[in-house]
Amino acid sequence: MDTTRLAAGLREHTAGFAAAVENADPDRRVPTCPEWPLRVLVGHVGQEHRWAASIVRTGPSPVPDPFDADPGTPGKWSDWLNQGAADLEEAVQAAGDTPVWTFFGPQPAGFWLRRMLHDTTVHHADAALAAGKGFTVAPDxxxxxxxxxxxxxxxxxxxxxxxxxxxxxxxxxxxxxxxxxxxxxxxxxxxxxxxxxxxxxxxxxxxxxxxxxxxxxxxxxxxxxxxxxxxxxxxxxxxxxxxxx
Structure with missing residues (x-):
């Protein structure tokens, strides 16, 4: 799957995630992530996009704690989430074919775009299930x-x-x-x-x-x-x- 499709998928599922949590109670528990209230799930998604972008640009850094993320007030969640996804896409595009750090050894920067896309997709499902909203994902x-x-x-x-x-x-x-x-x-x-x-x-x-x-x-x-x-x-x-x- 090429970088263009991965980036489009990340934008799609980040936006879908943002729509699923719109106007939702930040303290609502997420059934499929039972230790997390919705605000922590939101914080995790935006936080991991920024973390991955930082790795692509400057190298490895400790895995952040989702409970430390600050997504702001619910009214700002959508912009904050979409900005994080855009930041990652920009970092990957700038890196091109340059190998970057991953847990599995140096790989093309697209590794992080793919990893974050699929993690975001699954968390989009988490958010949709928690909020009682629909979820779809393209077969590819x-x-x-x-x-x-x-x-x-x-x-x-x-x-x-x-x-x-x-x-x-x-x-x-x-x-x-x-x-x-x-x-x-x-x-x-x-x-x-x-x-x-x-x-x-x-x-x-x-x-x-x-x-x-x-x-x-x-x-x-x-x-x-x-x-x-x-x-x-x-x-x-x-x-x-x-x-x-």
Whole structure:
């Protein structure tokens, strides 16, 4: 997915997030992020865009605490959120092909645009669910979000950042995310960690549904019964119990 599409997606989902939280109670709890009131979710999204832009421009800095973010009063949330997304897009465009720091070693600056897009998309869903508003995501963005999350889970660095992900290791068990059209995501749990390919073939358990629903179930924003599960349901439940985005 090219930088132009990633940037457009970030603008779209930041604006959608801002619309979802408009006129909402800042102290309302977010069901899918139960430790956070809405103001912290808003602060986190705007804060992480600015943090990523800073990394692209000047290098690594400590991961900020969402509770330290100051998004201002609710009436200013929309402008503040959209300004953060624009700042990140500008930083990435200025960096061009220059490698920048990431948790996984030097990568093109577009890494952060992609990471922030997909994190913002999932948090857009959080905000919409909390505010009782609708949520949509384009199929190409949902598909790339699933692929990107699997790329992160399969990198050995991830288990060192979040040791709980080590529970996803296995002895060859397979899960298939099947969107019904086109290739799915075949996940294999090996002793060394998660492996995956874009293909559809029989697996120990298959989750089938629209790609947007697969994304939201996969990131634990919707319950598993939003998709069809065939095969080893305990394997699917174990996977979902040990992942979080």
């Amino acid at each position: 963005l949902a598909a790339d979000a699933i692929s990107e999350w699997l790329e992160l889970l399969s990198d050995p660095v991830t288990a060192s950042l979040k040791p709980g992900f080590a529970e996803l290791r296995g002895t060859g068990q397979t899960l298939l995310l099947d969107p019904g059209e086109g290739p799915g995501w075949l996940i294999t749990r090996t002793p060394d960690g998660v492996r995956w390919t874009r293909e559809s073939r029989p697996a120990d358990v298959t989750l089938t549904g629209p790609v947007a629903d697969l994304l939201l179930v996969f990131t634990r924003r919707l319950p598993a019964d939003r998709v069809t599960i065939a095969g080893d349901e305990a394997l699917a439940a174990h996977w979902l119990a040990h992942t979080a985005a």
